[in-house]
Each structure stands twice: as C-alpha cells, then as structure tokens.
Amino acid sequence: MTLLHFSILFPFLFAILVPALYRKLRFIPTGWFVLPVPALLFIYFLTNIGTTMNDGTISSTISWIPSLGIQFTVYLDGLSLLFSLLISGIGALVILYSIYYLNGENEKLNNFYVFLLLFMGSMLGIVLSDNMIIMYTFWELTSVSSFLLIGYWHHRKKSREGAQKSMILTIFGGLCMLGGILLLNQITHSFSIREAISQSAEIMNDPFMAGALILFLLGAFTKSAQFPFYIWLPDAMEAPTPVSAYLHSATMVKAGLYLVARFTPVFGMAPEWFWIVSLTGLFTMFWGSFHAIKQSDLKSILAFSTVSQLGLIMSLLGVGSAALQFDSIDDNLYIASIVAAIFHLINHATFKGSLFMAAGIVDHETGTRDIRKLGGLMSFMPVTFTISMIGAFSMAGIPPFNGFLSKEMFFSGMLSVLKLNFLQAESWSILFPAIAWIGSIFTFLYSMIVVFKTFTGKFQPQKLKKKPHEAPAGMLISPVILGTLVVLLGLFPGLIAKSIIEPAAGAIFPKLQAHTGAFPVHISIWHGFTVELLITAGVIILGILGYITLRKWQAVYKLFPEKLTLNKAYEKILHAAGKGSNKLTNFYMTGFLRDYLAYTFAFLIVLAGGTIIYKCAFSFYPKDSAPIGIYEVILALVMAAGSISILFAKSRLTAIIALGAVGYTVALFFVFFRAPDLALTQLIIETVYVALFLLCFYYLPKLQKRSKSVGFKARNLVISIGVGALVTVIALSANSQRSGETISDYFLKNSYTLAGGKNVVNVILVDFRGFDTMFEITVLGIAALGIFSMIKLRKAKEEDR
The missing domain is CATH 1.20.120 (Four Helix Bundle (Hemerythrin (Met), subunit A))
Structure with a gap:
C-alpha cells in the first residue's frame, strides 16, 4: 500500500479509535486527538506540489476485482492535489474551530468526529480515485456521512428533515451517475477515467454518449446544488456551524464541480x-x-x-x-x-x-x-x-x-x-x-x-x-x-x-x-x-x-407565491410518494401468506414463462435423458399422493403428516441419486420441521371449513398448475440444451485441485460460492442484531416504567 492509498484510508482507520479516545480521555477534548489527521494529510499533500508543478503525476494500483475491471487505482495530478489540499487544509481548521464551538458536556462528540472523519476520507477517495466504480463508492459514502453530519442534532425536527432532503437528492444524483458510468464502460470497456479521456474522440461518436453525459451531469448538479436541485442546501444549514463551514464551502458541494472538471476532457x-x-x-x-x-x-x-x-x-x-x-x-x-x-x-x-x-x-x-x-x-x-x-x-x-x-x-x-x-x-x-x-x-x-x-x-x-x-x-x-x-x-x-x-x-x-x-x-x-x-x-x-433603497423594493419578493416554490413541489412529491406507497403496501400486504405466495408465483409464471415463449426457448430431446426406474415412478406417485392429501386434510395433524411424507420421499430421491449428505440434511430438517409443527399446531384451534369463492379457487388452481408446468418445462429445456461441459463436471474435476477439498458440496458452499455463503451469514447476522436491538429496547422501556 502506497502513501497515496493510505491518505484515503487514514481518516477511516482513525475513526475506529475515536470512540475509545472519547471514553478513556474525557478530560481532553476529542478534537485535539482528531486534529493531527487532516494536519498530517495537508502536510503530505503539500510535499507533492513540486511533482505536479513539473507536470508529474503519482499513480498506484491495488487489485480488487480484476475480473470486472475494478481496481483500487489512485491518481494524483494538479486537479486532485488542489481538492486534496482543500479537503485536508479546511478540514484541519474546521476541527480546530469545532473544539471551541461545540460543548463537550452536552454533545456526543465521538459521533461528530467519527462522521467528520468518514466524510473526509470519502471526499479524498472521490478526488484521488481513477477507477469510476471506486469513485462512485466514495461518492455515495459522502452522501451517507453528510446525512449523519447534517442530522447530528437529531433531536431537532428541522435537522432530520434537512438531512433527509440532502440524502434523497444526492443519492438520486449518485444513482444517475452510476448509470452514466455503466454507459461509459460500454463505450470504452474500462472503468478508468484516464482511459475514458484517451478515448474521448470515440466517445463523441457513440450513440450512448448523450445518455452518459446527461447522467453524469445529474450527479454533478445534485451534489453541487445547481438549479433545480439546490433546495437541499439551505435546509442543510440546520447542521452545526463547523459542518456548514466544511461541507458547504470547501468540500461536499465542490464534489460536483470536481466531477465536471474531471470529465470535461471526456465530454x-x-x-x-x-x-x-x-x-x-x-x-x-x-x-x-x-x-x-x-x-x-x-x-x-x-x-x-x-x-x-x-x-x-x-x-x-x-x-x-x-x-x-x-x-x-x-x-x-x-x-x-x-x-x-x-x-x-x-x-x-x-x-x-x-x-x-x-x-x-x-x-x-x-x-x-x-x-x-x-x-x-x-x-x-x-x-x-x-x-x-x-x-x-x-x-x-x-x-x-x-x-x-x-x-x-x-x-x-x-x-x-x-x-x-x-x-x-x-x-x-x-x-x-x-x-x-x-x-x-x-x-x-x-x-x-x-x-x-x-x-x-x-x-x-x-x-x-x-x-x-x-x-x-x-x-x-x-x-x-x-x-x-x-x-x-x-x-x-x-x-x-x-x-x-x-x-x-x-x-x-x-x-x-x-x-x-x-x-x-x-x-x-x-x-x-x-x-x-x-x-x-x-x-x-x-x-x-x-x-x-432595500426596504422600498424588497416587497418584490412577495410577488412569488410560497405555494409555487421548488420546496413546496418537493414536499408535495414526497407526500404523494408516501401516500401512494402506503396505498400500494396496504393493497398487497394482506397479512395472509397465501397471498404473498400467489404474488410471487404469478410473477414467476409471467416473467419466466413469458421469456420462454418470447424466445422460443423450449426444447425436449429425451434421447439424452437418463432412464427412469420403477422406484423413481413409485416415489413420484407417493409424493403426488402426499401433496394431494394435504389439500383435502380436515385436521392440522393429517396435513403435517402428509407434508412430512412428501419431505421424507424427497430424501429417498437423494439416496437414489447418490447424494447421501443431501439426504441426511433433508431427513434432519424434515424431522425438525415436523416436530416443531406438531408442537406449535397442537395448541391451535381445530380447522374450520371456510367457503371460498370460485374465483379464489380458480386462481390458486391456475397458479399451482402454472408453476408446476413452468418448472417442468425449464428443467426439460435446460437438460436438452447442453452445449458444453456441465458445471457439475467442472466442480468434480477442480474441487480438490483448486480448493483442496474432497467433499464437493462443502467446497461449493465454502469456496466456489463463498460470496453467497458470506452474504447469507451477513443477512443472518443483521437479523440477529435487529432482534437483539428490539429486545434490548423493549427491556429498557420496561425498566423505565
């Protein structure tokens, strides 16, 4: 890692230490510990002035996702150096000012300085990144960190509203910019800004150019508060004055100007x-x-x-x-x-x-x-x-x-x-x-x-x-x-x-x-x-x-009705969006699981089935299929009988037993298909589910027969037949259109040589699908934290009573 990379990461790394410094050293204002961060960065950037004066540049790359062309490439030239000096220099002065301006006794200054350091690092990431995806990542981090800074006094309603407005508008612009980045990548086949500059002549002749240009400018205009997106900036003044002095005079609002300046050679x-x-x-x-x-x-x-x-x-x-x-x-x-x-x-x-x-x-x-x-x-x-x-x-x-x-x-x-x-x-x-x-x-x-x-x-x-x-x-x-x-x-x-x-x-x-x-x-x-x-x-x-003569002519502002301002338009759009989303949510959030399954399966039928019909993708060549044995036919009939039995069950106990029979039959299929680990997993899960269902439903009242309309039953019949037919068609088509080596053969050949494991299933889960597994664990971790937080908050409320 070079010093240029470290200059971006330094504020993020130091932000981790701020809470500990705040708790352990309460007798010293936290700002004094944070002040050296921008000061040292400013000194470092000053030492590079001689390089840029002689038309020199500094560049360094850390490989991140090379298969997608995403590298953590940093690039320092005259333009990025100018913005880096502003970010670090003004940042040092703002932190010094905040030490005396903010009252440490009544403020959670650890949060303030963490947010400020996150913002500082994000801004440096924007101006020093050569890779557009990396730049976009830092771009959105500035929106998030500025949201936290503007809403720092979250007990004030206006602070919360100002933070929300800035977040909505700048995130909207950021998403537009991401669209422009993807269009530019389609033209240049690269995410490098320098590569885009070198291909500027080719970009001008590409049909995607106009779309990319507009999307980039939407990103720049929202961030730099240009008309008509400027309305978030006055409301952001509810932030503490050090935040206003930093974000809205020297850094965040200048990010859009930087984007226009940087991409002027491109567009x-x-x-x-x-x-x-x-x-x-x-x-x-x-x-x-x-x-x-x-x-x-x-x-x-x-x-x-x-x-x-x-x-x-x-x-x-x-x-x-x-x-x-x-x-x-x-x-x-x-x-x-x-x-x-x-x-x-x-x-x-x-x-x-x-x-x-x-x-x-x-x-x-x-x-x-x-x-x-x-x-x-x-x-x-x-x-x-x-x-x-x-x-x-x-x-x-x-x-x-x-x-x-x-x-x-x-x-x-x-x-x-x-x-x-x-x-x-x-x-x-x-x-x-x-x-x-x-x-x-x-x-x-x-x-x-x-x-x-x-x-x-x-x-x-x-x-x-x-x-x-x-x-x-x-x-x-x-x-x-x-x-x-x-x-x-x-x-x-x-x-x-x-x-x-x-x-x-x-x-x-x-x-x-x-x-x-x-x-x-x-x-x-x-x-x-x-x-x-x-x-x-x-x-x-x-x-x-x-x-x-100000008093004589200032009445001209009364000619502009408040109801026709852009702020009022924003509020009406936000209100209409909230009201519309509530109506839509209330329409499909019925509280019945069967309705949610109906929506999901209907969407699957329309999307997947429509694609197969539109692309004429169905094909069936039975000669390449494996032979079907008598045991498989018997198991299939047992599964069908168990599924149909569920529909006509008059008690929950009967329905649970029939459902369990279907699950155990699936486990037998895995045995016949030589997948004992999957069979064992299926048996364990099925046993746990049946036991839990029996324990839960034992205390519920008996099933009561409810008459449903013909339309309701017809809808369910169409959806269930449609899903079954669709999955069958997809399976047959996929099996009949093998144009190359199957993925299973690849896993069998490479699980040991590439991942060092003989259990192919384990290797797939841990190595070949490592990101899937990691994200699944992350989702479970987030859910666990959410549950823990709700329990903790409920406990705290009960103690307050």
Whole structure:
C-alpha cells in the first residue's frame, strides 16, 4: 500500500479509535486527538506540489476485482492535489474551530468526529480515485456521512428533515451517475477515467454518449446544488456551524464541480456539455443571489450565497469547455475561464469558510442568527466584524481581496462567449454577460447585508438571548487564518498561480496541454481600465443604491407565491410518494401468506414463462435423458399422493403428516441419486420441521371449513398448475440444451485441485460460492442484531416504567 492509498484510508482507520479516545480521555477534548489527521494529510499533500508543478503525476494500483475491471487505482495530478489540499487544509481548521464551538458536556462528540472523519476520507477517495466504480463508492459514502453530519442534532425536527432532503437528492444524483458510468464502460470497456479521456474522440461518436453525459451531469448538479436541485442546501444549514463551514464551502458541494472538471476532457467536445453546464451554472448563480436577499437568517443567506457561488464556478467550467470545440487554439480565452473557475474555487473556500465561522460565532455569543434581531455588534465583536467584512467584501468582488480578482476573471469568461462562432451562439451570447452582471449586483447586496445588518445599526439587547461579547481566542484562530488568506491571495495571487492553479488547469485539458505546452497563468490585481473593471464599477454603484433603497423594493419578493416554490413541489412529491406507497403496501400486504405466495408465483409464471415463449426457448430431446426406474415412478406417485392429501386434510395433524411424507420421499430421491449428505440434511430438517409443527399446531384451534369463492379457487388452481408446468418445462429445456461441459463436471474435476477439498458440496458452499455463503451469514447476522436491538429496547422501556 502506497502513501497515496493510505491518505484515503487514514481518516477511516482513525475513526475506529475515536470512540475509545472519547471514553478513556474525557478530560481532553476529542478534537485535539482528531486534529493531527487532516494536519498530517495537508502536510503530505503539500510535499507533492513540486511533482505536479513539473507536470508529474503519482499513480498506484491495488487489485480488487480484476475480473470486472475494478481496481483500487489512485491518481494524483494538479486537479486532485488542489481538492486534496482543500479537503485536508479546511478540514484541519474546521476541527480546530469545532473544539471551541461545540460543548463537550452536552454533545456526543465521538459521533461528530467519527462522521467528520468518514466524510473526509470519502471526499479524498472521490478526488484521488481513477477507477469510476471506486469513485462512485466514495461518492455515495459522502452522501451517507453528510446525512449523519447534517442530522447530528437529531433531536431537532428541522435537522432530520434537512438531512433527509440532502440524502434523497444526492443519492438520486449518485444513482444517475452510476448509470452514466455503466454507459461509459460500454463505450470504452474500462472503468478508468484516464482511459475514458484517451478515448474521448470515440466517445463523441457513440450513440450512448448523450445518455452518459446527461447522467453524469445529474450527479454533478445534485451534489453541487445547481438549479433545480439546490433546495437541499439551505435546509442543510440546520447542521452545526463547523459542518456548514466544511461541507458547504470547501468540500461536499465542490464534489460536483470536481466531477465536471474531471470529465470535461471526456465530454467537453460535445456542444451539449457547453450549453447545459454553462447555462445551468449561470442561472443558478442568478437564482441563488436573488433569493439570498430575502433571507433573515445569517446561515440561510450564506447558504443561498453558496448556491450562487457554485453556479458561478460551474458556468466558468462550462464556458471553458469551449476550448475543446475548436481544432486549433490560437487564443486562451476559454482556457482562462477554466483558470478563473479554479481560482474562484480556492477563493470561495477561504472567504465562505471564514464567513460561516463568523456566523457561527455570532450565533454562539448572542444566541441568534436572525438579522432582524442583530445589529450594532461591531463594538462588542471587533475581530468577528473584521473577519466578516473581509469575507463579505471578497465575496462581493471588492478590491483588494481575492474575490475581486476571480470575479474580474469571471466577467472576462462571460464576455468571451460573445466571440463564439459555432451553434449560432451569437444570438444568445449576450445573455451570458448580462445575467452575470445582474447576478453580481445581487451578490454585492447580500454581502453588504451580512456585514452591515449584523454589525452596524441599532443595538437591540432585548432581542438577544445572551449578552454579546467577542469569542474566545481559540474559536477565532481558524477564521482569522482564512481571512488572512483572503487578503494575501488578493494582494499576492502569484503565490498559488504557478504552484496550484496552473497544474490544475493542465489536468483539466491534458490533450491541449500536450499540444500547446503549459498554460501560463498570470494573475495581477491591476489590468488597467478594462470592460471588466467598468462592469465591476457598475456592480458596486448599483449595489450600493440597491442596499440604500432595500426596504422600498424588497416587497418584490412577495410577488412569488410560497405555494409555487421548488420546496413546496418537493414536499408535495414526497407526500404523494408516501401516500401512494402506503396505498400500494396496504393493497398487497394482506397479512395472509397465501397471498404473498400467489404474488410471487404469478410473477414467476409471467416473467419466466413469458421469456420462454418470447424466445422460443423450449426444447425436449429425451434421447439424452437418463432412464427412469420403477422406484423413481413409485416415489413420484407417493409424493403426488402426499401433496394431494394435504389439500383435502380436515385436521392440522393429517396435513403435517402428509407434508412430512412428501419431505421424507424427497430424501429417498437423494439416496437414489447418490447424494447421501443431501439426504441426511433433508431427513434432519424434515424431522425438525415436523416436530416443531406438531408442537406449535397442537395448541391451535381445530380447522374450520371456510367457503371460498370460485374465483379464489380458480386462481390458486391456475397458479399451482402454472408453476408446476413452468418448472417442468425449464428443467426439460435446460437438460436438452447442453452445449458444453456441465458445471457439475467442472466442480468434480477442480474441487480438490483448486480448493483442496474432497467433499464437493462443502467446497461449493465454502469456496466456489463463498460470496453467497458470506452474504447469507451477513443477512443472518443483521437479523440477529435487529432482534437483539428490539429486545434490548423493549427491556429498557420496561425498566423505565
């Protein structure tokens, strides 16, 4: 196992130790033991910057299921390194912040840190996996672990509902992505991402391409909260602030962006990719910023701002894919859009992480996040105010902070669409800079609301649950570090231009980089008087005017009826699905075993019988069949007589004896067929069943004759005859269509040489069908745990009484 593999598994392995550390060392906050995990990972990834700067990569493979082409292959390049640094670096700061934010006396912090480590390892698994099946496995693990983190305060109804909503939507997207992976595998005959990139030209000419493209984008859009799937993100704000700062600013929501960036070399040559990604991102950017204005909860404002910022980055990735639409690249306009997306992704992690932490401090020290109750906190919380101002001004795109630089580059990317000359883009291209400009005005507005509605204006102590004061120094360390990065990257963007941004851009466009050489990244705070600067000036001027006149025009939001929102649509769909499933369940869950058997057998007749008829699969060649002896005929007649006797039995005792006779006759068949171990097993089971049945039914009342309708009896007759006939037809057809060596011959020849066992049945169960046996044991284990839990819970309730 290499260090790269271990970097993914390290958080999972350490999560096993957290409960023990929590119990044994209660006098030390558990977070101090967890903090070294992301810190060490961050240091390790930093040491690989030199490799990616020189266009180098690191790859390693562990064989897992080679017969299916599934290998645990990890791959580190500029793009995966960027995300790994964000996951581990922001993770370390969030854990440090959580040590002071969460109250260890009232919180089950062992659960919190276990969930957080599971999420961290899953995110690293996504960005470092080259095999798409492995990536999908970690993808769904992020959905599960984020569900646990969002619902961490499970005693709150809103936390449970927010966790459920995020789970439903992101798991739906994950299943769509799995469908895309399988379609892509049909085209490339590989699950390797690098192999898919190398076959991108062939993928474009395949009929499965469009389906795979759509399915991948559904996975990305649900995870990155793009319209219309963004509705889970605001509800996820019910999670503790450290979770919001980690999942919703730097990691989970960025997974969808990573997926689009990683698969741009695969699908980027398709015009559909450009239009869907760029327009969805741009509209999401506008929609999120527009709806952020009407929120009154600080974290809700930041949630919608996250939706908006994610849309901004997504639109840049879509516009950047236009570089793949041309045979030759003479200018780097569209590559610059990719550079802008990467730069703003980094900037967003810094300013949004600091803003979430600042909002958490305000809530922690005042007891509320409602901006209608806040105001005048600047004198009480000067450090928090400074952090919030830096983060909000960066988000608004005001110089000299890093958000200003990437926002300028965003405008450049949207203006570059005006120069497109394919797919009649000229007639639609004006929408790109226009929507970007309007959305940026709303971005400026909600950024000002976050700062000034909270820290300036009238102080309202009577509306606060606590007397406000500055947070402890330990709680301020993480947001101060992020705020410092906001300023440093704004003044000195060259610190990461060559080392991080350039290798990441090269990883997104590997073929273009190989053709044109390295992509030079030049980011400076001053580019002269440009159109982009003029647009920014317009944003600031109109944003200030909009903030001053906010009360006069904010009533426009009342024009949008609550009943027509996407949240209401989600609730109605969920309610209708629940109501429909209840009706369906009540229809077939009658409480009678005979009905369940009827459904099962009827389905078998329709599915298997219909397939045989449709495929004309029945054939019968008796010359290859073994001769039937007189003893077999007699046993068959005995079984038939016993089965028929059950139907006419007037007492349970008679029915049980007749059923036992059938079972013992089957055991005799095994004896004649030279299977003594099966015969012995059948005899033992049959004896136990008959004894148990007699013991149980002895205490039941006598059978009472019940009249059944003709239709009921006819249904049972048709099903029983149909099942018998179907099984007979399948057995005869299977025996008559032997085209090669039988599986029994294979087992007989190889049981000893391959598995070292002379008892063929045992070898089949333990070795050849080892997974079946393991899963059967697992099912029994789960059932046993469930029964034990129910008994334990019932016992606990009785003790409480």
